[in-house]
Amino acid sequence: MMSFAYDYPRPSVTADCIIFGLANRQLNVLLIERKSEPFKGCWAFPGGFVAENEPLQAAAKRELAEETGLENIFLEQLYTFGNPGRDPRGHTITVAYFGLVALNEYQPHAASDAVRAQWFAVNALPPLVFDHEQIFAVALSRLKSKVRYQPIGFELLPKKFTLTQLQQLYETILEKPLDKRNFRKKIDRLNLLVDLKERQTEVPHRAARLFSFDEKRYLTLKEEGFNFEI
Amino acid sequence: MMSFAYDYPRPSVTADCIIFGLANRQLNVLLIERKSEPFKGCWAFPGGFVAENEPLQAAAKRELAEETGLENIFLEQLYTFGNPGRDPRGHTITVAYFGLVALNEYQPHAASDAVRAQWFAVNALPPLVFDHEQIFAVALSRLKSKVRYQPIGFELLPKKFTLTQLQQLYETILEKPLDKRNFRKKIDRLNLLVDLKERQTEVPHRAARLFSFDEKRYLTLKEEGFNFEI
DNA sequence: ACAAAAGTGTTTGTTGTACACCCATGC
DNA sequence: GCATGGGTGTACAACAAACACTTTTGT
Numbered sequence: 120m121m122s123f124a125y126d127y128p129r130p131s132v133t134a135d136c137i138i139f140g141l142a143n144r145q146l147n148v149l150l151i152e153r154k155s156e157p158f159k160g161c162w163a164f165p166g167g168f169v170a171e172n173e174p175l176q177a178a179a180k181r182e183l184a185e186e187t188g189l190e191n192i193f194l195e196q197l198y199t200f201g202n203p204g205r206d207p208r209g210h211t212i213t214v215a216y217f218g219l220v221a222l223n224e225y226q227p228h229a230a231s232d233a234v235r236a237q238w239f240a241v242n243a244l245p246p247l248v249f250d251h252e253q254i255f256a257v258a259l260s261r262l263k264s265k266v267r268y269q270p271i272g273f274e275l276l277p278k279k280f281t282l283t284q285l286q287q288l289y290e291t292i293l294e295k296p297l298d299k300r301n302f303r304k305k306i307d308r309l310n311l312l313v314d315l316k317e318r319q320t321e322v323p324h325r326a327a328r329l330f331s332f333d334e335k336r337y338l339t340l341k342e343e344g345f346n347f348e349i
Numbered sequence: 350m351m352s353f354a355y356d357y358p359r360p361s362v363t364a365d366c367i368i369f370g371l372a373n374r375q376l377n378v379l380l381i382e383r384k385s386e387p388f389k390g391c392w393a394f395p396g397g398f399v400a401e402n403e404p405l406q407a408a409a410k411r412e413l414a415e416e417t418g419l420e421n422i423f424l425e426q427l428y429t430f431g432n433p434g435r436d437p438r439g440h441t442i443t444v445a446y447f448g449l450v451a452l453n454e455y456q457p458h459a460a461s462d463a464v465r466a467q468w469f470a471v472n473a474l475p476p477l478v479f480d481h482e483q484i485f486a487v488a489l490s491r492l493k494s495k496v497r498y499q500p501i502g503f504e505l506l507p508k509k510f511t512l513t514q515l516q517q518l519y520e521t522i523l524e525k526p527l528d529k530r531n532f533r534k535k536i537d538r539l540n541l542l543v544d545l546k547e548r549q550t551e552v553p554h555r556a557a558r559l560f561s562f563d564e565k566r567y568l569t570l571k572e573e574g575f576n577f578e579i
Numbered sequence: 580a581c582a583a584a585a586g587t588g589t590t591t592g593t594t595g596t597a598c599a600c601c602c603a604t605g606c
Numbered sequence: 607g608c609a610t611g612g613g614t615g616t617a618c619a620a621c622a623a624a625c626a627c628t629t630t631t632g633t
Contacts, residue, residue: 128401129359132431132442171358172440175431199429199444201362201405210402212362212442214429264574268498283612300614301596308594324610325603344494346576348595513585530587531623538621554583555630578622 130201130210134179135166135251137197137215137258138189139241140222141275146241146291147222148255151186151233157207158248160234164255166213167232179216185231192218192225193274198257205250215254217261219274266292268344270311273332279315281327282306309345311336360431360440364409365396365481367427367445367488368419369471370452371505376471376521377452378485381416381463387437388478390464394485396443397462409446417457417466422448423504428487435480445484447491449504496522498574500541503562509545511557512536519579527579535579541566 138149150162165186169178176194184190197217203210227236239245241259246252265271272280272288286302306312313333318326368379380392395416399408406424414420427447433440457466469475471489476482495501502510502518516532536542543563548556 129361130399130401131359132362169360169431169442171360172433174433175429175442196428198426199405201399201444203402203404212399212405212444214431214442267574281612298597299612300598303613305595321605322611323605325605325612327612344497346578348576511585528623528625529585530625533586535622552584553632555585555632557585 130212131208132169133166133211133213134169134175134182135164135213135215135254136179136183136192136194136218137164137255138183138187138192138218138220139258139262139275140220140225140238141288141291142222142238144287144291147238148241148244148258149187149189149227150237150239150245150247152235152237153248154232154234161248162239162245163248164215164251165233165236166215169214175214176216179214183218186233187227187236188230189220189225189227192220194218197261198254200250200254202250213249213254215258217258219271221275221277223277263292267347270309270332270337270340270345273334273337279317279329279331281319281329283327285330305347309336309340311340360442361438362399363396363441363443364399364405364412365394365443365445365484366409366413366422366424366448367394367485368413368417368422368448368450369488369492369505370450370455370468371518371521372452372468374517374521377468378471378474378488379417379419379457380467380469380475380477382465382467383478384462384464391478392469392475393478394445394481395463395466396445399444405444406446409444413448415461416463418460419450419455419457422450422455424448427491428484430480430484432480443479443484445488447488449492449501451505451507453507493522497577500539500562500567500570500575503564503567508561509547509559510561511549511559513557515560523579532579535577539566539570539575541570 140147140149149165151165153159153161153163165183166179167182169175179194183192194216195218197215199212199214201212205211222238244255247255266289272285275288276284282303285306286297286299290297311333312330315329315331317329319329320326370377370379379395381395383389383391383393395413396409397412399405406426409424413422424446425448427445429442429444431442435441452468474485477485496519502515505518506514512533515536516527516529520527541563542560545559545561547559549559550556
C-alpha cells in the first residue's frame with residue numbers, strides 16, 4: 120500500500136452545519152460564538168475539522184453535537200466551499216451540511232469550542248466569520264427551492280400539527296402569503312397527511328384538527344419529487 | 350498568522366469530472382484509463398489532486414484539460430464524497446463536478462495521467478475504480494432530475510439544432526418517448542428558442558427548421574427554474 | 580411514386596387561482 | 607356576545623395528455 124502513498128501539500132477539510140429552525144413565524148438559524156482563534160468571539164456556523172478516516176457527514180454530526188448539543192438531526196449535504204483565502208489559517212475546504220429541526224424541541228447549549236450556541240432570526244443575523252455569509256446565502260436559497268419540489272416540514276414541525284401551522288411554515292420560507300383554501304386543496308392532493316382525529320387543546324378559540332405526516336408517503340415524495348408551485 | 354496554524358492529520362482532496370455528452374441517441378460519459386497506480390490501466394473519471402490554494406472548480410477544469418484536452422466546459426458542483434476506505438492510499442475526499450458537452454465538437458485526446466480518454470455509452474460502462482460507480486449513479490440521477498426543473502440542452506446540442514434533436518435529447522435522458530405535438534407546445538410556451546429562419550441542408554427528406562437557444566432566457570429559466578413534467 | 584421525417588389542432592380532464600362567508604370555542 | 611382563528615366551495619383560466627393526418631423533399 121505504501122507504494123501508492125503520496126505527499127502533496129493538502130488543504131485542510133472542515134464540515135460545517137447550517138441548521139434551520141422555526142419559531143413562531145420566524146425562520147431561525149443556529150450559530151455559535153467561537154471560543155478560539157481565529158475570530159474568537161465571533162459568530163459562525165457550528166463545525167470543525169474532519170478527522171482522519173471520518174466520514175464527512177459523521178464529522179458534521181459530531182461537531183454539531185459537540186458545539187451545540189443537538190443530536191439525531193438529519194443532515195443533507197449542501198455544497199463544498201474551497202476558495203483559497205476563505206480561511207486565514209491556510210487553504211481550507213468546507214463541506215457544508217444543511218439541516219432542519221423543530222426548534223421548540225431543541226434548545227442548544229454551548230460546549231466544546233463554542234462559548235455560546237444560539238438561534239438567530241435569518242433576517243437579523245450578526246456578522247459571520249470567514250465566508251459564512253456566502254454559505255448562508257446558498258443554504259437559504261437551497262431551502263427556498265427545495266420547498267418547491269420536495270416535501271418539507273416533517274423536520275420543522277412538532278409531530279402533531281395543524282394545517283395552519285403547516286401553511287405558516289410555507290409562508291415563512293417562501294416569504295409570501297398563501298391562500299388558505301388553495302393551500303389545503305393542494306396538500307390534500309398529495310396524500311401526505313394523516314388525520315389524527317384529535318384536536319388542539321387549550322386554545323382560546325375553536326380548536327383545530329391535528330395531523331401528522333405519513334412517513335412512508337413523505338419519503339416517497341422526497342425521492343420522486345413533486346411540483347408545488349404554490 | 351502562524352498563531353492560527355494547526356496541524357491535524359489531513360485527508361487529501363481531489364476534484365473529479367463527470368462529463369456527459371450526447372451521440373446519436375445515446376447518452377455518453379467521458380472516462381480515462383489511468384496511467385499510474387493505484388488501479389493503473391483501469392477506467393476512471395478524469396480528475397486529480399487539488400493543489401494548494403487552488404479553487405475547487407479550477408482544479409476540476411485543470412485536471413479535465415490535462416487528461417482529456419477538453420477546455421471551456423461549464424462545470425457544476427455535483428457532490429462531495431468522503432467515505433474512508435474509498436481510496437486505498439488513505440482518506441481522500443473527492444469533490445465531484447458535473448458537465449455537459451456537445452459530444453461531436455469535443456473529441457477527447459488522452460494526456461498527462463491518462464493513457465486514453467474515451468466516451469462510453471452510459472448503459473455500457475466498463476468497471477470503474479474506487480467508488481466511481483457510485484459517483485456515476487449520483488451524476489446520472491442529478492442529470493435526470495435537473496431536466497425537470499431547469500433548461501438543459503444548451504451545452505449538449507450544436508449551436509443550431511432542430512426541434513426533433515431537442516426532443517430526442519429529452520427522450521434519451523428521460524428514457525421515455527414523448528409526444529411530438531405536446532413537446533413542441535411546451536417548448537414554445539417557454540419562449541426559450543430563437544427561430545433562425547434557416548433549414549437543414551443535405552438531408553434526404555424534408556428539411557427541418559433550425560433553432561438556437563436564447564441565452565438570456567436560458568439563464569433566466571435556469572435561475573428561476575420551471576416545471577417540465579413532460 | 581415512394582420513403583422519410585417535418586409540421587400542425589382539437590378535445591377532454593386536471594390543476595391553478597381568485598375569492599367570502601359561516602362555524603366553534605373561550606372569555 | 608364578541609373576538610379569534612377554523613373550516614369550507616365554486617367559477618374561470620391555464621395546462622397536461624391523448625391522438626392522426628398532410629406537407630415537403632430527395633431519390
